[in-house]
Amino acid sequence: MFLEQFDYHLPLDLVAQQPAAARDGSRLMLLDRQAGAFDETGFDRFPDQLKAGDLLVLNDSRVVPARLLARKPTGGLVEILLVERDAADAEGRTWVCLASTGRGLRPGSRLSVAAGFEAEFAGEAPGGRLRFRLHADGGDLDAAIRRHGVMPLPPYIRRSPGDPRADLDRERYQTVYARDEGSIAAPTAGLHFTPALLERIAAAGVEVTRLTLHVGPGTFQPVRAPRVEEHRIEPEFCRLPSPAARAVAGCRARGGRVVAVGTTATRALEWRARDDGTVEPGEGRCDLVIVQGHRFKVVDALLTNFHLPRSSLLLLVCAFAGRDRVLAAYGEAVRRGFRFYSYGDAMFIR
Secondary structure: OEHHHHOOOOOHHHEOOOOOOOHHHOEEEEEOOOOOOEEEEEHHHHHHHOOOOOEEEEEOEEEOOOEEEEEOOOOOEEEEEEEEEOOOOOOOOEEEEEEOOOOOOOOOOEEEEEOOEEEEEEEEEHHHEEEEEEEEOOOOHHHHHHHHOEOOOOOOOOOOOOOOOHHHHHHHOOOOOOOEEEEOOOOHHHHHOOHHHHHHHHHOOOEEEEEEEOOOHHHHOOOOOOEHHHOOOOOEEEEEOHHHHHHHHHHHHHOOOEEEEOHHHHHHHHHOEOOOOOEOOEEEEEOOOOOOOOOOOOOOEEEEEOOOOOOHHHHHHHHHHOHHHHHHHHHHHHHHOOOEOOOOOEEEEO
16 A cells, blocks of 8 residues: 555644643544444543453553753754663663754764753764763763653644743653653553543453553654555564463453553554464564554554554554544544644544
8 A cells, every 4th residue: 555545634723732631631532443433432431441351451661751952062952862772881871862963063072961961972873863971960860861851742742942831741741650761752542541540440340451662763753665565663672571461361261352552552462462362471672563454463452542644653553443444533533623643632443
């Protein structure tokens, strides 16, 4: 299939610039992938869509406040996005990064992020990336990143320096169950959950389990291949622990549905899938691309947000529910004024 077949029109005023007032206050579109029928409810009613015996699978990756605003000695601004730690640095001080510019930087050049916190240019890395070695007074780099780093919001969420919503972003661009730090973008389908909502789900006889997929540039990099089958994704760290694998096997045995929260949880489950619908525990670098024609072995239902046109995330959703049905649901969401993208509303495909 061709990439242009996964396009749709979205008015700019439907791109959510901030989250709903309450985490579970978003709208929820319901899509029956067999009949193609859609309906609407509030996200606080999501537990009503689950059944006793179902398994809800969460991605517990935690977003790093990975955007550093640094100044050259000349005063020029350089935006640095920490992608991942450089495996060659045993001390863990060097990061492979994306940067707004590398012009004028020489190995050893130090950029100031904040008082007592500097980024030293350590040369180029593969893929057009740069290496920076971080220095913090007191030596606690993680604390310095958390204190001075900015949440790496996607570019369609507009923030100016000093925007008062920055504090809100630190809380709301993070799931309430996040624990394993390593993502540079949120697994956004999970942003709608509250502790109380998760308690209601568990009380209804739905099992909840977790896995970890650290969202990196691969998840949101543009699809450039004209034929979607040719798209490749940059590998991302993934861990599917033994308790999650046992939970999937138990769900299969009792006849429940495996409900993935988000495209990242879906990719992780399908990456470790066995032919019998269970999963193999383990960890590694997930490079699975899901497009039309993929045979889903594990995931029976999918909770997801609304995604950008021509994105790998939209390709995955269309592979799960069918391109025509998904794009029809997106068109209806536009007509009804749903809010789109990371801080927007959600869709449950069953």
